[in-house]
Amino acid sequence: NAGVTQTPKFRVLKTGQSMTLLCAQDMNHEYMYWYRQDPGMGLRLIHYSVGEGTTAKGEVPDGYNVSRLKKQNFLLGLESAAPSQTSVYFCASVRGSSYEQYFGPGTRLTVT
Amino acid sequence: AQSVTQLGSHVSVSEGALVLLRCNYSSSVPPYLFWYVQYPNQGLQLLLKYTSAATLVKGINGFEAEFKKSETSFHLTKPSAHMSDAAEYFCAVRKINNDMRFGAGTRLTVKP
Numbered sequence: 001n002a003g004v005t006q007t008p009k010f011r012v013l014k015t016g017q018s019m020t021l022l023c024a025q026d027m028n029h030e031y032m033y034w035y036r037q038d039p040g041m042g043l044r045l046i047h048y049s050v051g052e053g054t055t056a057k058g059e060v061p062d063g064y065n066v067s068r069l070k071k072q073n074f075l076l077g078l079e080s081a082a083p084s085q086t087s088v089y090f091c092a093s094v095r096g097s098s099y100e101q102y103f104g105p106g107t108r109l110t111v112t
Numbered sequence: 113a114q115s116v117t118q119l120g121s122h123v124s125v126s127e128g129a130l131v132l133l134r135c136n137y138s139s140s141v142p143p144y145l146f147w148y149v150q151y152p153n154q155g156l157q158l159l160l161k162y163t164s165a166a167t168l169v170k171g172i173n174g175f176e177a178e179f180k181k182s183e184t185s186f187h188l189t190k191p192s193a194h195m196s197d198a199a200e201y202f203c204a205v206r207k208i209n210n211d212m213r214f215g216a217g218t219r220l221t222v223k224p
Contacts, residue, residue, distance in 0.1 A: 004155075031210060033212060035214075040121065040216055040217075041216055042118075042202055042214040042215050042216040042217045043156070043202065043204075043214040044214070045211060045212055045213065045214075048210065048211065048212075050210055056209070056211075058211060058212075059211075059213065090155055090156070092155075092156075094210075099144055099146070099161050099163055099206060100158045100161065101146075101148075101156070101158065101212070103155030103156045103157070104155055105154065105155050106153075106154075106155055
């Protein structure tokens with residue numbers, strides 16, 4: 001199993017540009033999560049999904065959108081990037097009956 | 113509301129010394145609590161979890177944590193630090209709607 005993969009690993013955007021981050025998992029997990037990690041602030045939940053076709057807002061959802069059209073994929077979109085969205089983004093997945101989150105390797109995004 | 117507070121953003125111990133990383137939670141219902149470890153430039157890895165079974169939870173790499181309801185604490189300990197334990201550690205709580213909240217993290221340094 002590849003586990004949880006994230007695409008791309010690095011990206012530099014200009015203010016106002018858009019992009020989509022892809023998270024994929026091959027473990028047939030029901031739940032998927034998107035976090036951002038900033039120094040001194042730990043991980044903050046952006047959006048999450050408890051099943052295909054469902055999404056919910058987390059702690060810091062503004063400026064982001066998500067979609068879960070397929071169970072194995074969870075997409076995070078930035079419609080108009082801002083420098084405040086410079087961060088490392090992590091995706092995670094969870095088997096519904098368990099509580100362990102499996103994390104991807106992260107995407108480092110810089111918005112100039 | 114459920115959240116976690118990690119006391120001390122940076123802890124330094126000598127090799128062989130006791131490791132104690134502190135986490136306090138606030139929760140209106142019995143919580144699910146976790147400790148994760150992050151090595152440089154990697155995603156997070158689960159160390160251990162509390163899901164309302166035994167109050168003393170043993171995890172990987174010799175770590176353990178004790179759930180104390182009266183103190184609303186879930187501190188992480190290891191009797192003898194090893195150089196390879198140097199990393200950042202995060203406490204987290206899972207909310208009833210499957211939302212996850214992480215603490216700000218504690219960076220552990222191990223001195224030879």
